[in-house]
Amino acid sequence: MNKKAGPLFYVFLAVFVFVVMFPFLWMLASSIKPLSELFGEKAFSPFTSNPTLQNYVSVFVEYPFMRYLWNSFVVAGVTTVYTVLVASFAAYAIARLNFRGKPIILGVVLSVSMFPQIATISPIYIFLKNLGLTNSYLGLIIPYTTITLPLSIWILVTFFRKIPFDLEEAARIDGASLWQTYWKVIMPLAVPGIFTTAILVFIAAWNEFLFALTINTADKFKTVPVGIALFQGQFTIPWGEISAATVVVTIPLVIMVLIFQRRIVSGLTSGSVKE
Amino acid sequence: MPQTDIDPHKPIKVDKKTKKKKSDAKVGYLLVAPALLLILAISIWPVIQSFYFSLFDLRLNDPTKSSIHLDYQLDMDRYLQNYPFLIGAIDSEISKGNAADELGEIKTTLEELDGRIQEKPKAAENYDLINEKLDNFENIPEELKYVEIEKGVAEEFTTSVKDINSELKSINSAGELDQGDKIVGLASSLNDIVVEPNFIGFEHYKDNFSDTRMWKALWNTGVFTFISVLAELILGLAIALLINKAFIGRGLIRASILIPWAVPTAVAALMWKFLYDGQNGIVAKLFADVGLVEKMTVLLTTDTGAMFSVIFADVWKTTPYMALLILAGLQTIPSSLYEAASIDGANKWKQFLTVTLPLLKTSILVALLFRTLDAFRVFDLIYVLTGGGPANSTETISILAYKVMFSQTNFGEGSALSVIVFLCVAIISAIFIKLLGSELIKDGSGK
Numbered sequence: 244m245n246k247k248a249g250p251l252f253y254v255f256l257a258v259f260v261f262v263v264m265f266p267f268l269w270m271l272a273s274s275i276k277p278l279s280e281l282f283g284e285k286a287f288s289p290f291t292s293n294p295t296l297q298n299y300v301s302v303f304v305e306y307p308f309m310r311y312l313w314n315s316f317v318v319a320g321v322t323t324v325y326t327v328l329v330a331s332f333a334a335y336a337i338a339r340l341n342f343r344g345k346p347i348i349l350g351v352v353l354s355v356s357m358f359p360q361i362a363t364i365s366p367i368y369i370f371l372k373n374l375g376l377t378n379s380y381l382g383l384i385i386p387y388t389t390i391t392l393p394l395s396i397w398i399l400v401t402f403f404r405k406i407p408f409d410l411e412e413a414a415r416i417d418g419a420s421l422w423q424t425y426w427k428v429i430m431p432l433a434v435p436g437i438f439t440t441a442i443l444v445f446i447a448a449w450n451e452f453l454f455a456l457t458i459n460t461a462d463k464f465k466t467v468p469v470g471i472a473l474f475q476g477q478f479t480i481p482w483g484e485i486s487a488a489t490v491v492v493t494i495p496l497v498i499m500v501l502i503f504q505r506r507i508v509s510g511l512t513s514g515s516v517k518e
Numbered sequence: 519m520p521q522t523d524i525d526p527h528k529p530i531k532v533d534k535k536t537k538k539k540k541s542d543a544k545v546g547y548l549l550v551a552p553a554l555l556l557i558l559a560i561s562i563w564p565v566i567q568s569f570y571f572s573l574f575d576l577r578l579n580d581p582t583k584s585s586i587h588l589d590y591q592l593d594m595d596r597y598l599q600n601y602p603f604l605i606g607a608i609d610s611e612i613s614k615g616n617a618a619d620e621l622g623e624i625k626t627t628l629e630e631l632d633g634r635i636q637e638k639p640k641a642a643e644n645y646d647l648i649n650e651k652l653d654n655f656e657n658i659p660e661e662l663k664y665v666e667i668e669k670g671v672a673e674e675f676t677t678s679v680k681d682i683n684s685e686l687k688s689i690n691s692a693g694e695l696d697q698g699d700k701i702v703g704l705a706s707s708l709n710d711i712v713v714e715p716n717f718i719g720f721e722h723y724k725d726n727f728s729d730t731r732m733w734k735a736l737w738n739t740g741v742f743t744f745i746s747v748l749a750e751l752i753l754g755l756a757i758a759l760l761i762n763k764a765f766i767g768r769g770l771i772r773a774s775i776l777i778p779w780a781v782p783t784a785v786a787a788l789m790w791k792f793l794y795d796g797q798n799g800i801v802a803k804l805f806a807d808v809g810l811v812e813k814m815t816v817l818l819t820t821d822t823g824a825m826f827s828v829i830f831a832d833v834w835k836t837t838p839y840m841a842l843l844i845l846a847g848l849q850t851i852p853s854s855l856y857e858a859a860s861i862d863g864a865n866k867w868k869q870f871l872t873v874t875l876p877l878l879k880t881s882i883l884v885a886l887l888f889r890t891l892d893a894f895r896v897f898d899l900i901y902v903l904t905g906g907g908p909a910n911s912t913e914t915i916s917i918l919a920y921k922v923m924f925s926q927t928n929f930g931e932g933s934a935l936s937v938i939v940f941l942c943v944a945i946i947s948a949i950f951i952k953l954l955g956s957e958l959i960k961d962g963s964g965k
Contacts, residue, residue, distance in 0.1 A: 361920065366564040
């Protein structure tokens with residue numbers, strides 16, 4: 244296969260990146276336009292002669308957007324910490340200990356990760372409603388387990404399997420207990436994998452929509468995706484504010500992706516590729 | 519937790535190896551337990567319950583159907599707001615000598631029924647509690663209101679009350695009563711006091727399978743899934759093949775590939791809604807300018823336009839992910855295979871067919887499995903972008919289930935729809951897993 248890249252290839256790359264990034268660039272351009280330029284002929288011009296930050300101000304002043312960001316942050320953060328912890332125990336056992344029924348357990352985990360969320364929503368909603376947990380952080384953290392726990396077990400198992408077995412055996416021969424082996428030998432080596440899993444779990448929880456839409460309906464507990472989606476009023480859609488809000492949530496993501504891209508890719512592709 | 523390592527009928531020989539194995543198994547089960555319990559409680563149990571709910575006429579906005587109950591119940595609150603007054607009114611008519619015989623008989627029947635209702639200790643207890651609260655003009659809490667009664671009592675109550683009603687009506691129309699209208703009114707209020715069990719078996723499924731809206735939604739879901747996943751596979755494969763080489767700026771490409779994947783779907787959908795806008799959307803204008811669509815408004819206001827729009831947005835968002843998975847698969851193919859193939863005189867196309875594709879089979883199938891299931895349960899993208907419209911032309915089965923549950927508050931029917939989604943997903947997974955064999959969950963620990 245031709246492994247060298249010619250100039251034509253770079254043209255292709257440039258076009259590809261532009262097409263992929265175009266919607267974001269357009270949102271960025273629109274977010275600094277004054278209201279009058281979002282409609283009519285000027286709507287199609289990428290540049291404005293009167294740039295303004297009015298939309299950004301309005302997002303934070305007229306909408307409880309800061310609150311949405313905080314809610315998302317709390318829900319996604321707590322979900323990540325607790326699922327990754329629980330999953331790391333299970334994944335360690337599945338990847339490194341010998342006991343019966345491991346393929347069945349992995350099979351269950353995999354099938355659960357394929358469950359459509361809609362199939363669990365009615366009992367979960369009624370359950371949370373009866374406990375008075377709708378419109379609370381816990382009301383989202385609990386159902387998010389259905390999505391994040393199988394995902395993290397699945398990814399972590401792959402990472403744990405990559406750690407050489409000799410290390411563990413050496414530690415055991417030296418008389419270390421299983422618990423000590425786990426914390427002192429395996430854990431330090433598993434940190435990159437756990438960190439990768441945490442990033443993916445955080446993104447999954449941050450982006451979740453269906454549970455957030457149905458369970459937390461009060462403005463005080465809405466998360467970012469639901470908050471932005473419900474910016475649209477009955478008759479008008481405030482595109483200026485929506486563009487600004489989109490930019491605000493996308494920029495941290497872009498930074499995160501730029502920093503952690505290697506990890507994210509390794510997490511996404513782990514388990515799907517045999518080595 | 520089960521300890522199945524030891525056979526009780528054999529003499530137990532404990533050497534070091536099996537001892538270690540045993541403790542390993544114990545710890546293993548202990549470590550897996552929390553995760554499994556959580557999965558059981560928060561994922562598997564709700565699916566079973568969804569199925570159970572789907573057998574009931576469960577409506578959150580109707581107090582008599584807001585929970586599932588297999589038994590007959592009596593609305594005690596309503597009963598006690600009518601029964602004592604009815605007896606009182608009858609008594610006063612009897613004392614005035616109006617139709618005394620007939621009314622006397624009716625009174626006895628009513629009192630008999632009342633006695634039978636109070637036979638159950640729980641009912642008697644609530645009876646007094648509610649009476650007390652009614653006397654103090656307090657609100658009756660939901661959990662006191664409905665009292666279980668025997669099926670026989672319920673049926674007897676219903677028929678007797680019906681008879682009494684018609685009798686009272688005829689007595690009243692004969693003009694024999696002073697407060698005839700009041701008595702008839704009170705008696706007729708006793709009619710809807712018995713709450714029948716809301717178990718309806720497979721009615722919801724029968725309704726759904728004869729409902730064209732359900733089939734339309736299923737069809738839409740199928741079309742969306744098939745076209746978008748196919749497009750993503752072809753584009754993803756092409757992109758993966760193109761960027762599977764050394765070049766400057768790999769990081770930039772990888773990052774730009776990941777951004778559409780990482781952005782919340784709801785936000786991406788909103789973005790596309792802006793770009794597709796019939797008046798001011800730049801993508802709508804570009805599509806109209808190159809002649810892909812006739813008019814800018816076609817995209818979001820016509821059936822095929824809307825379906826095309828959601829598929830296009832989905833392809834934009836997830837092709838990069840597909841490309842990444844396939845690229846990872848490509849990178850595991852040793853280049854020596856291509857060298858060998860080219861020595862054998864195979865051209866690029868032949869190499870692709872004989873080396874790349876067969877070795878990529880697993881990667882592609884896994885990527886296809888995940889994407890197909892994801893696309894089949896699509897919700898946020900369509901909910902935000904079109905809301906299922908125009909005229910339900912992009913309404914998928916998940917959107918329909920959501921609307922039935924949360925807009926019509928019909929949880930029974932909605933649960934039936936969600937069970938249908940679940941079954942479809944199960945069938946799709948089964949097909950893929952059959953194709954994949956056991957490679958997905960193979961114990962790759964190498965031991």
